Amino acid sequence: MEPFDKRLKERAKQEPFPLPETYAGKVRDTCAALKETNMKENKQKRSYRWLVGVAAALAVFVAIPNVSPAAAAAMEEIPVLGAVVRVITFRDYQYDDGHSTADVHVPELGGSGAADEINDQVQAYTDQLIAQFQTDCEAAGESYQGLDVTSSVVTDSDTWFTLRIDATRTEASGYNFTRFYHINKATGEAVTLSDLFRPDADYVSVLSAEVLRQMEEQMAADVSLSYLTDEFTAIDPEQSFYWNADGDLVLVFDEYAVAAGYMGMVEFTIPQDVYSALLK
Secondary structure (H helix, E strand, O other): OOHHHHHHHHHHHHOOOOOOOOHHHHHHHHHHHOOOOOOOOOHHHHHHHHHHHHHHHHHHHHHHHHHOHHHHHHHOOOOOHHHOOEEEEEEEEEEEOOOOEEEEEEEEEEOOHHHHHHHHHHHHHHHHHHHHHHHHHHHHOOOOOEEEEEEEEEEEOOOEEEEEEEEEEEOOOEEEEEEEEEEEOOOOEEEOHHHHEOOOOOHHHHHHHHHHHHHHHHHHHOOOOOEOOOOOOOOOOOOEEEEOOOOOEEEEEOOOOOEOHHHOOEEEEEOHHHHHHHEO
16 A cells, blocks of 8 residues: 555544535536537547546546545435445354254345435345244254355346355254345346346246256256256246346255255256247
């Protein structure tokens, strides 16, 4: 770190750096001023002004939040800059009565309305898990009950943010399950599987047929695999999913949902040509 940057950060920790009430408006006006207004200017001049504008915006974005917490809060009022999704804190729940234990550690997101929506969904989900755990503890007496909930960021690209919540419930044996929460950064909206497809698209049938095909193909190639093909009828319309590094859709099933328990949670990568015509 450069000496000047180090001194600046140390001073930021020591002094309150009061922020003018008009700060957010001035930054908003500055961002607005970066827009091209004269459509008759030549292409070279527009490109130059655009690059200067981006550089200036990035300078404000990188430097100010690291100097002043008040400045960072004010920037949340600006739609474009405030659309960044980030983990701002964690919610913890621990329990240990000598017989049973629970450890729940999940993030709270900030930066957009979609992040707040995801927070509400995650809290409702974890509250449900904790309530069930407490009920199980009361019913089990001194028998062991366990609950572990962790999280990870699966995707944080220019267009997508995906948070994964993994849970394990333990009695005589463990049961693993997961949930994914997505934000489309291009639209600023929280997204589930059904939101990816056109309203008239029968994506459930198409994706279910592909999952069944892969089950049968895998079992034919490996006799140790045991998918519940006789019981599997269709995916959930809001089946858990994520995008892999190649941009393919990956459907995720909880332990025991579509396969024998020893196989754990199973995933099926769906080739793009299977569903691309159904996308919005």
